[in-house]
Amino acid sequence: MKVGIISVGFSDFYDKSINERKTYYENSFIATKRALDEIGMNRGDVDVFVESSIDLFAGRLISNMYTCTAVGGYLKDETNTAEDSTLALIYAYMKLKSGLFDVAVVNSSTSLDVDYVHASTTIFDPFIYRPLSMNYLSGLAIQASSYMKSFKIKEELAAKIVESNTENASKNPRAFKKKKITVSDVIKSEYVIWPLRELMIPEVVSGSVSLVIATENIAKRYNDAPIWIEDVAWFSDGYYLGSKRLDFLTALFNAANKVYNKCNIMNPKKDIDLFELSDVTPYHQMMIYEALKLTELGKGYEIINNDSLRINLSGGNISTYLFQATGLFKVAEAFLQMSNKAGNNQVEKAERALIHGFTHVAGASTQTHSIVLLSK
Amino acid sequence: MDKVAIIGVGLTKTGRRNDVSHQELAFEAIKTALKNCELDIDDIDAVVYGTMDNFDGISSPERFDSIALGCGRGRGKPMMKITTGGTTGMSLALTAYYHVASGLYDTVLAIGVQKVSENVEAQQVLNTAVDPILDKTFGLGAIHAAAFQASRYRSTYKSNIEDYMCNVAIINRKNALRNPFAHLKLNITDDDYYSSPYLVWPLRLLDSCPSSDGAVAVIFASSKVAKRLSENPAWIKGLGYISDSYWWGTKPIEFWDNLAILAKRVFKMAKISNPFKEINVAELYNAFTIQEIMEYEAIGLAKKGQGWKLLDEGITCFHGSLPVCPSGGVLSTNPIAASGLIRVAEAALQVMGKAEGRQIDGVKNAIAHAWGGALQFHGFMVLSNE
Numbered sequence: 192m193k194v195g196i197i198s199v200g201f202s203d204f205y206d207k208s209i210n211e212r213k214t215y216y217e218n219s220f221i222a223t224k225r226a227l228d229e230i231g232m233n234r235g236d237v238d239v240f241v242e243s244s245i246d247l248f249a250g251r252l253i254s255n256m257y258t259c260t261a262v263g264g265y266l267k268d269e270t271n272t273a274e275d276s277t278l279a280l281i282y283a284y285m286k287l288k289s290g291l292f293d294v295a296v297v298n299s300s301t302s303l304d305v306d307y308v309h310a311s312t313t314i315f316d317p318f319i320y321r322p323l324s325m326n327y328l329s330g331l332a333i334q335a336s337s338y339m340k341s342f343k344i345k346e347e348l349a350a351k352i353v354e355s356n357t358e359n360a361s362k363n364p365r366a367f368k369k370k371k372i373t374v375s376d377v378i379k380s381e382y383v384i385w386p387l388r389e390l391m392i393p394e395v396v397s398g399s400v401s402l403v404i405a406t407e408n409i410a411k412r413y414n415d416a417p418i419w420i421e422d423v424a425w426f427s428d429g430y431y432l433g434s435k436r437l438d439f440l441t442a443l444f445n446a447a448n449k450v451y452n453k454c455n456i457m458n459p460k461k462d463i464d465l466f467e468l469s470d471v472t473p474y475h476q477m478m479i480y481e482a483l484k485l486t487e488l489g490k491g492y493e494i495i496n497n498d499s500l501r502i503n504l505s506g507g508n509i510s511t512y513l514f515q516a517t518g519l520f521k522v523a524e525a526f527l528q529m530s531n532k533a534g535n536n537q538v539e540k541a542e543r544a545l546i547h548g549f550t551h552v553a554g555a556s557t558q559t560h561s562i563v564l565l566s567k
Numbered sequence: 568m569d570k571v572a573i574i575g576v577g578l579t580k581t582g583r584r585n586d587v588s589h590q591e592l593a594f595e596a597i598k599t600a601l602k603n604c605e606l607d608i609d610d611i612d613a614v615v616y617g618t619m620d621n622f623d624g625i626s627s628p629e630r631f632d633s634i635a636l637g638c639g640r641g642r643g644k645p646m647m648k649i650t651t652g653g654t655t656g657m658s659l660a661l662t663a664y665y666h667v668a669s670g671l672y673d674t675v676l677a678i679g680v681q682k683v684s685e686n687v688e689a690q691q692v693l694n695t696a697v698d699p700i701l702d703k704t705f706g707l708g709a710i711h712a713a714a715f716q717a718s719r720y721r722s723t724y725k726s727n728i729e730d731y732m733c734n735v736a737i738i739n740r741k742n743a744l745r746n747p748f749a750h751l752k753l754n755i756t757d758d759d760y761y762s763s764p765y766l767v768w769p770l771r772l773l774d775s776c777p778s779s780d781g782a783v784a785v786i787f788a789s790s791k792v793a794k795r796l797s798e799n800p801a802w803i804k805g806l807g808y809i810s811d812s813y814w815w816g817t818k819p820i821e822f823w824d825n826l827a828i829l830a831k832r833v834f835k836m837a838k839i840s841n842p843f844k845e846i847n848v849a850e851l852y853n854a855f856t857i858q859e860i861m862e863y864e865a866i867g868l869a870k871k872g873q874g875w876k877l878l879d880e881g882i883t884c885f886h887g888s889l890p891v892c893p894s895g896g897v898l899s900t901n902p903i904a905a906s907g908l909i910r911v912a913e914a915a916l917q918v919m920g921k922a923e924g925r926q927i928d929g930v931k932n933a934i935a936h937a938w939g940g941a942l943q944f945h946g947f948m949v950l951s952n953e
Contacts, residue, residue, distance in 0.1 A: 240810070246650060247626045252619065252696035253652035256940045259810040266828060269810035269944075270658050273627075273648040282647065282662065288669035290568040313626040423671075427646040429639025430631045445642045557630040557638060559646060 194287045195410040195417030196565070197403050199523035200226030204367045204398035204511065207303055215249055215300040216257035218399035223262045223298055226401040230413040234263030237403070238292035241269070241283040243276035243299035245515050245552065247313070250304035262298045262401070275469070276400070277518030277548025277561040281423045283404055293409045299516035300399035307395050307514065314553045316430075328392065330432075330554010332384045335474035337437035339386055342489035344477065346386060350377035351495045352473035353391060353509055360506025362536040365524070367396050367511040391473050393512035400519040402526070418529045418565050421543070424449040425561035432555055440475075443482035443547065443560035450545075450562050451484070460485055460500060463564075464541050465528055467521035469549035470507040479547060482560075504528060504536055518548030518561070525565055542567050571667045572793035572800035573915040573950070574786050575604030578748040581781030581900045583684045589628050592782045593680045594635035600676070600784035604796050608637035611786070612672040613645040615662045617655040617679045618904045621692045624685035632680065645672075652696070653709075653852070653939030654808070655679060656783070656907025657946030660935075661808055663787040673789040679905035680782035689778045689903070697941070698813070710775060712815070712942055713855035714767035719821035720857060721769060724872035729769060731875040732856035733760040736773045736898065738884050739853065743895025745885075745925040750779040750900040774856040781902035783909045801915035804932070805837025805949040813941045822872075826865035826938070826945045834867070837949035839932065842867050846889060846949075847930040848917045850910040852937040853896045859883075862936060863891075866947075885927075893917070893925040907937030911948055918950045 202218035202225075213221070219242070227233060240262050244254040251257070255271035262269075268286075272279045276299035283295035311327040323329075338344060354374050360366035372390050380389040404410075410417040426442040426449075429435045447459075456462045466483070470476040477491025485500070486493045494500060505511065505524035513520050525544035527533040543566045550559035577600030584592055601608060614636045616629045629636075629648045638644045651658045656679040663677040686692050690708035697707045721728045737760065743749035753759075755773065763773040793800040809829040811818065818824075830842075839845045849868075853859035863874035868889065877883050883891040892898070894913040897906050914933035916922040935948045 245627075247620060251699075252621050252692065253650070253940055255651060255810075256696060256813045256943065259940075259943070260812045260814075264810045265812050266809060266825065268808050270649065270661070270808060271651050273650040278647055282665070285665040285669035285671060288671070289665050291668070310626070314630060316631045317625065425645045425647070426643045427633055427636075427638040428643040430633050431639070434639065442643050552627050553630040557633040 192288060192290065193407040193419050194284050194404055195407065195419045196526050197405050197410050197414035197417050198226045198230045199526050200229060200401045201365060202399040204396050206394065206396045212303060212397055215302040215397065216261040218397065219258045219298050219300045220261040222399035222401040223296055226403050230403065232403065232413060237263060237267065237294045237296050239268045239283060239286050239295040240264035241279045241295060241297050242271045243274060243279035243515050244271055245273045247310050248305050248307060248514060249302050258298065258300065262296055274515065274559060275518040275548040275550040275561060276516050277522065277546065277563050278425060280402060280519065280522060280563060281425060281561060284420050284423060287404065287406050294405045296401060296403055297519065298399060298401040299519045301395060301397045301513040301516045303395065303397040311552060327552055327554040329384055330556055331472055331475065331551065332387050333432060334437045334555040335472050336386050338474050338478055341438040344492065346378065347374060348492040348495060349391060349473035350374040352470065352476050353377050355495065356470060356503050356507035356509045359504050360510030363504065363506050364534045366506035387472055393471065393508040395512050395514050398513055400516050400523050402519060402523060416530065416567065418526050418567060421564040421566040422450045422454050423563050425559060427557055427559040430557045437555055439488065440478045440482040440560060442558055443479060446560050446562045447483050450564050454564060459483060463543050463545045464501065465504065465525055465544035466500065466502045467505055467525050467544065467546045468503055469517060469547050470503065470509060471549060471551055501538055504538065521546045522563055529565060529567055568668055569670065570790040570802055571664050572788055572790065572802045574788045574793050574797040574800045575600045575606065576912040576915055577603060577784040578912060579782045581748060581750040581779045581902060584682065584780035589623060589680065589682055590632050590635045592682065592780065593632045593678055596782035596784040597635060597676065597678060600786050604786055606786065609641065611637060611644065611674055611676045613666055613675045615659050615666065615675060615677045616646055616648045617650065617659040618681055619650060619652060619655060621695065622681055622683050622686055622689060622903050636678065651939055651944055653903060654907050654937045654944040654946045655904040656909060657911065657937035659908050660785065660911040660948060661806055661946060664803055664806060667787050667789050673792045675787045676784060677787065677908060678782065678784045679908040681902035681904045682780040683778040683903060684780050709854065710767045710770060713857060714770045716820050716861065717769050717857040720861065723821040725875055728875060731860060731878050732774055733757055734878045735853065735856040735859045736760050739892055739896045739898040742885055742893050742925065743899035746894050749895040751777050770855060776854045776897045776901040779900050779902045781900060781905055783905045783912050785908055785912050785915065799919050799952060801918040801950045802953065803948060804951045805833040806947065807833045808946045811943040813943060815941060818942065820942060823861050823865040826862065829945050829947050830866040833947045833949060839949060843889065846932050846934050848893060848927045848933045849889065849891045850894060850914045850935045851891055851896065852907060852910060853892060853898050854901060856898065859891065890927050893927055907946060910935040910937055914950050918952045
């Protein structure tokens with residue numbers, strides 16, 4: 192049984208400079224209503240609602256107490272994953288694949304009521320890491336520095352990735368930040384935590400994204416050309432930084448292997464038309480290339496400015512970073528490209544897309560990487 | 568759709584577990600569950616993890632518990648974290664079920680773990696869940712919500728409902744005496760009940776669940792794996808989940824109509840037409856005594872406003888015709904995010920005939936339930952030995 196995406200919806204996005212922000216659950220309502228209205232559905236047509244919200248960053252315990260109603264899930268089957276939102280999509284996909292349901296709404300919202308860096312200090316174990324004042328950003332920085340050291344990566348290469356992503360964002364009508372950032376801008380920006388400079392670190396913005404997915408027969412009733420979920424995979428790795436490789440994304444490599452083997456993908460560069468990757472830092476984007484087997488180990492830089500590959504047409508995290516809602520944003524962007532509805536940044540021949548989701552609440556410690564493979 | 572079964576259960580000692588870390592507590596449950604079905608952690612295809620972080624005094628403990636889950640070994644593992652408040656444990660069971668029912672995985676571990684003793688006071692933590700403008704300032708927490716239910720039930724249906732709440736308090740604490748994994752094991756009397764202090768009128772201390780540390784691991788399997796590894800697996804015949812509005816003022820709180828809707832859906836799926844006759848044991852989420860009585864009514868074991876009659880007739884006590892919570896229920900043990908999965912684990916043990924001192928004779932069908940949120944979430948499951 193096939194399961195396809197039939198509609199997407201976005202709320203407006205906000206950063207901290209905008210005081211009149213909506214609550215995270217108001218944004219959930221707006222995004223979901225837009226997704227349902229787009230195809231003439233209402234909440235009564237939906238069987239299942241799956242949200243993605245991390246209480247720590249929503250600023251409320253049991254944060255889906257509010258979103259469940261906002262998305263229309265009252266008196267329906269509804270639940271919440273506390274991961275990157277690609278896993279909410281994957282869970283909804285599993286529910287539909289079970290044969291018990293036909294239509295699901297998947298939603299994720301990001302709040303700006305919490306300082307993400309400070310909040311993430313409470314994630315680390317109280318004895319070993321917390322006295323070091325670690326936060327998710329310092330964990331990512333340790334990983335980036337390990338990668339730089341192992342493969343002698345110069346920061347200009349990372350800066351080129353930022354330039355490339357923001358160049359894409361300048362053409363994407365849905366990107367929050369559309370300003371181009373040059374290599375020079377990046378190199379001139381201050382270090383926030385070595386080796387990460389200010390313009391290498393995505394800024395969290397608030398907003399919400401919703402998808403509507405359905406089983407084959409229902410999907411075709413609402414959308415002439417649903418975008419099918421061809422396969423999914425996700426893996427988590429270990430916790431202690433000293434007992435695992437920091438310069439390679441093992442969990443993503445395992446997820447990629449699983450998807451490539453199942454879908455008979457021998458050469459991902461040729462077999463996949465679009466990539467939406469979670470560039471939590473530009474160094475991670477190079478590591479992602481390697482884990483996805485787009486290039487050899489330590490040679491992620493070879494993919495930079497490779498015109499034959501279409502990567503992060505959305506503009507990447509550096510332009511629109513909705514924290515755990517980022518995964519759904521990337522899936523929605525791929526859906527619009529494949530449906531020929533992307534607007535200014537539409538590309539031709541977008542038959543198959545790989546979306547990478549990344550739960551990195553503890554930086555390099557126990558990362559969860561997920562893959563959603565879409566096809567027409 | 569392939570059938571899904573539970574083939575292994577691991578419970579831990581509960582109470583104040585200062586002897587173990589969060590990771591060690593998770594590992595204790597996982598190790599027991601694996602041993603009970605002769606599996607190794609490497610045999611587990613995927614893990615579903617649940618906790619409500621704020622009660623642990625640490626955020627995202629699944630990250631460092633990942634070592635106990637086997638994520639640090641070999642290829643790592645697919646892990647998915649679910650958080651839905653009090654229903655988290657039941658949500659884990661449902662999520663593990665869908666991992667298998669979708670055909671993606673054959674053997675899935677669901678693990679719920681909570682160390683409530685790590686925070687100063689659970690009710691203050693719960694207060695961070697409610698609406699910050701309308702509800703938070705007057706200290707609203709779970710006890711208040713249950714007290715609203717009790718006072719409404721009292722004024723709507725039964726003015727002396729406290730006498731029946733007393734029965735529920737005594738039966739559950741006595742049942743817990745049979746359960747080596749229970750937290751509160753109290754041989755209490757009516758006098759003890761009536762002399763216990765009010766927390767929020769009309770709820771007394773003995774109407775309320777404790778704050779417990781504890782973990783539970785449950786292994787779900789596809790039919791081919793279940794038949795190979797278990798002689799008597801607990802088959803999942805029906806399951807479901809329902810959410811309702813957050814807003815308290817818009818709901819009839821003397822009757823759990825959202826649970827009634829869900830129970831009908833799940834019994835239909837399980838082909839149970841007369842639950843009172845066809846269900847042999849029930850593990851209900853009785854965080855407060857009044858809720859057990861309301862749950863009888865909502866799931867169709869008694870008419871609306873007449874749940875107390877089951878207690879009059881001794882139907883729900885250990886030797887009754889439909890025992891409820893032979894484990895001692897949430898009233899005796901409440902490691903919050905694990906409690907719903909403990910209900911599933913206890914129901915599975917009953918169906919598998921492995922509940923030892925708390926085993927009910929001749930169990931064919933069992934039900935498990937959990938509630939959460941602002942009296943707004945319910946999860947429900949029917950398990951069977953065939």
